Amino acid sequence: MSTEFRSNVAHALKRDAVQTHLKTVVDRLRAHRQGALGNDAAFERLRNRCEAIRADAIRRLPDLLQQFESKAQRNGIQVHWAETTLQANQIVLDIMQRHRATFLVKGKSMVSEEMGVNTFLQSHGIGCLETDLGEFIVQLAGEKPAHIIVPAIHKNRREVAHLIHRHFPGLPYSEDIETLAQSVRHFMRDKFRSAPVGLTGVNFMVAETGTLCLVENEGNGRMCSTLPPVHIAVTGIEKVIARLEDLPPLLNLLTRSATGQPVTAYVNMINSPRRPGDKDGPDEVHLILLDNGRSRIAGDPELLETLHCIRCGACINHCPVYRQIGGHAYGTVIPGPIGAILEPQKQGLDAAAGELPQASTLCGACAEVCPVRIPIPAIINRLRWESVRKNRQSQNSRPVVPGAGSGRKSLEALIWKIWAWCCTHPRMYNRMTKLATRLRNRLPADMGAWTAVRKAPKPAQSTLHERLRKMDIDHE
Amino acid sequence: MNNRVVSEKPQAVYFYGTCLIDLFYPQAGISAIELLRREGVSVIYPQSQTCCGQPAWNSGYRDEALAVARAQLALFPQPIPLVIPSASCAGMMKMHYPALFRDQSDEATALNVAGRVYELTAFLVDVLDIRLIDLGDPISVVVHTSCSARRELGVGDKLHTLLRQLHNVAILEPENSAECCGFGGTFAVKQPEISAAMALEKAAAVRATDAQRLVSQDCGCLMNIGGVMEKQDQVMPGRHIAELLWERTKN
Numbered sequence: 001m002s003t004e005f006r007s008n009v010a011h012a013l014k015r016d017a018v019q020t021h022l023k024t025v026v027d028r029l030r031a032h033r034q035g036a037l038g039n040d041a042a043f044e045r046l047r048n049r050c051e052a053i054r055a056d057a058i059r060r061l062p063d064l065l066q067q068f069e070s071k072a073q074r075n076g077i078q079v080h081w082a083e084t085t086l087q088a089n090q091i092v093l094d095i096m097q098r099h100r101a102t103f104l105v106k107g108k109s110m111v112s113e114e115m116g117v118n119t120f121l122q123s124h125g126i127g128c129l130e131t132d133l134g135e136f137i138v139q140l141a142g143e144k145p146a147h148i149i150v151p152a153i154h155k156n157r158r159e160v161a162h163l164i165h166r167h168f169p170g171l172p173y174s175e176d177i178e179t180l181a182q183s184v185r186h187f188m189r190d191k192f193r194s195a196p197v198g199l200t201g202v203n204f205m206v207a208e209t210g211t212l213c214l215v216e217n218e219g220n221g222r223m224c225s226t227l228p229p230v231h232i233a234v235t236g237i238e239k240v241i242a243r244l245e246d247l248p249p250l251l252n253l254l255t256r257s258a259t260g261q262p263v264t265a266y267v268n269m270i271n272s273p274r275r276p277g278d279k280d281g282p283d284e285v286h287l288i289l290l291d292n293g294r295s296r297i298a299g300d301p302e303l304l305e306t307l308h309c310i311r312c313g314a315c316i317n318h319c320p321v322y323r324q325i326g327g328h329a330y331g332t333v334i335p336g337p338i339g340a341i342l343e344p345q346k347q348g349l350d351a352a353a354g355e356l357p358q359a360s361t362l363c364g365a366c367a368e369v370c371p372v373r374i375p376i377p378a379i380i381n382r383l384r385w386e387s388v389r390k391n392r393q394s395q396n397s398r399p400v401v402p403g404a405g406s407g408r409k410s411l412e413a414l415i416w417k418i419w420a421w422c423c424t425h426p427r428m429y430n431r432m433t434k435l436a437t438r439l440r441n442r443l444p445a446d447m448g449a450w451t452a453v454r455k456a457p458k459p460a461q462s463t464l465h466e467r468l469r470k471m472d473i474d475h476e
Numbered sequence: 477m478n479n480r481v482v483s484e485k486p487q488a489v490y491f492y493g494t495c496l497i498d499l500f501y502p503q504a505g506i507s508a509i510e511l512l513r514r515e516g517v518s519v520i521y522p523q524s525q526t527c528c529g530q531p532a533w534n535s536g537y538r539d540e541a542l543a544v545a546r547a548q549l550a551l552f553p554q555p556i557p558l559v560i561p562s563a564s565c566a567g568m569m570k571m572h573y574p575a576l577f578r579d580q581s582d583e584a585t586a587l588n589v590a591g592r593v594y595e596l597t598a599f600l601v602d603v604l605d606i607r608l609i610d611l612g613d614p615i616s617v618v619v620h621t622s623c624s625a626r627r628e629l630g631v632g633d634k635l636h637t638l639l640r641q642l643h644n645v646a647i648l649e650p651e652n653s654a655e656c657c658g659f660g661g662t663f664a665v666k667q668p669e670i671s672a673a674m675a676l677e678k679a680a681a682v683r684a685t686d687a688q689r690l691v692s693q694d695c696g697c698l699m700n701i702g703g704v705m706e707k708q709d710q711v712m713p714g715r716h717i718a719e720l721l722w723e724r725t726k727n
Contacts, residue, residue: 009667009669010669027652320655320658320674324670324677325670359667359670360660360663361659361660361663361671361674362534362660362661362663363623363627363656364624364628365623365655365656368627381534381536383536384536385538386536388535388536388537389538416532416535416540417540419531419532419540420537420540423526423547424543424546426547429526433498437499448665448668449668450664450668453676453703454675454703454704454707455703456703457500458500459499462502463498463502464497464498464502465498467506468505468509469523473513473519473520474519474520474521475521475523476520476522476523
């Protein structure tokens, strides 16, 4: 059966050069993380602590958000709530229009990708410039990020060189990374200075202080949040944590898990707009808190662990499926295992993303590396059930996961029923397996997808049941 | 992880053959039983066993998985270990029966059975403390540790512990050894393109070791990787670990 996802996959698997490059980078990211873990016991203690911090925060989500809002407002940050991405975009647009701004510079933000803010603002005549190097490359190419930490993971050095050369014909062609970075840096400086508004994401919001924390490696996030007179931060409501003391362990774990760094080059702590006597900083700081399905997810005791995610990308880097198909094949803002559980919950199991829980062998690599131990395979299993469950819910009650039951196909359901009947009737089961062994040389060699790259498995000459009946062992 | 629950060597165990071994790899089941019996453990094989229910559980068909799993529960009434020559099926019973049977009337029985489940290699090493004498000719084997053994049950190293006792066996690891082979049960049918890409890469890594045998504790992986190599006309016989151990240590 061909689906949007399946055809994305087919396309991705055909691109050998991209695949080879992707695997190299993914393997490097894995090695970096491995090298940064340090002492096993200490790292596990850090994971325990962070798991507890995130679980506590999500359990008390409404309270912490209220506490955060009142602290942030007292500090002079203007807090906006958006239930949908459209509302969030509208809030950005209103701020832009109030300042008669036609241009903004952007730091890396996956929530802004979720909003599709660039496209939205463009349709209102407002330009957005991505200032993170990876995001900038992706923007020049007219693509979407292929990874949440390494947006241009799919592009090799030569592709980037050609891309820069095409857009900046005045620059001499170079494949030297330093030279390329310098050229972009030079171009960006002017933009930072002249931009009326800067937009960034947020890594954590601290409830007890009203602080926004943003980590980055290029300094562009700091530029976007300090140089322009207006700073707009966008984030999902789940990013809140209770205490300031929760932050150091989380940052420590986040950067080690993501890139293997003990700390990022920049850690921005934003408390307020520019105060009298401050040497820099924006006159206005806005924070847009996006729900977009998150509070619904928080209402389910099992699914809410999805919201514990701190967006390090470790599950993506360690996923054997992502390693083969890359980020774009997922067709979602967030790819990989975390995307495969988050996006269907947001968009619904009846959307294209509803197939993503199938994009897993349940190998467990994601859960093994997840810094806050999100049980991703268990949530995948739950979503597979939600997808094919018989929809007994009344029309009045909203299903926990939108589109629940939409994946149930009558033929498939019938096959499982017959299978279950055989497996609960041992005599029938034994008759079927015995029959298969007797027909072993006459079974079809072509078993569809399985035999595309494999020989068909051949049943043994007789089953284990049969052989053991002749052996001297107990059967009850 | 040492998930040993019995304190001393039991006199008898239940043996759960798994449907895959029943139909495709019966010799692996026989070998496992022979190994257990040689250690002085008598083996009970309930003839009414079929499948642990994992295929349906992993596909979201929980009612069907529950019915099939329930039919297995009744087969193991005595308070003795249940030994399974597959980390995947052992993982289903040990790790997922508790969730599958949650709030069901037979939840206590399910928890009881789950608590007695042992993956074969873990049982041989942790409970029986088996000692092996290698009687075979020198051979090189490449090990594929299944994801269930490595990550779900945390018993991936037991296979190596056993193989290291065989002095004429050289143990090789494929590159990227922790990577899944791409089987994933119904995954191979639902996402055949990704599964094929993963299986081809794994088979290439296995082949690159130039080993004489491929060995694993899970027949699903063997069927997947072996199927690819067979299609490419490359001869590297796959063996379940029990089969290799028995083959090389029987008198």
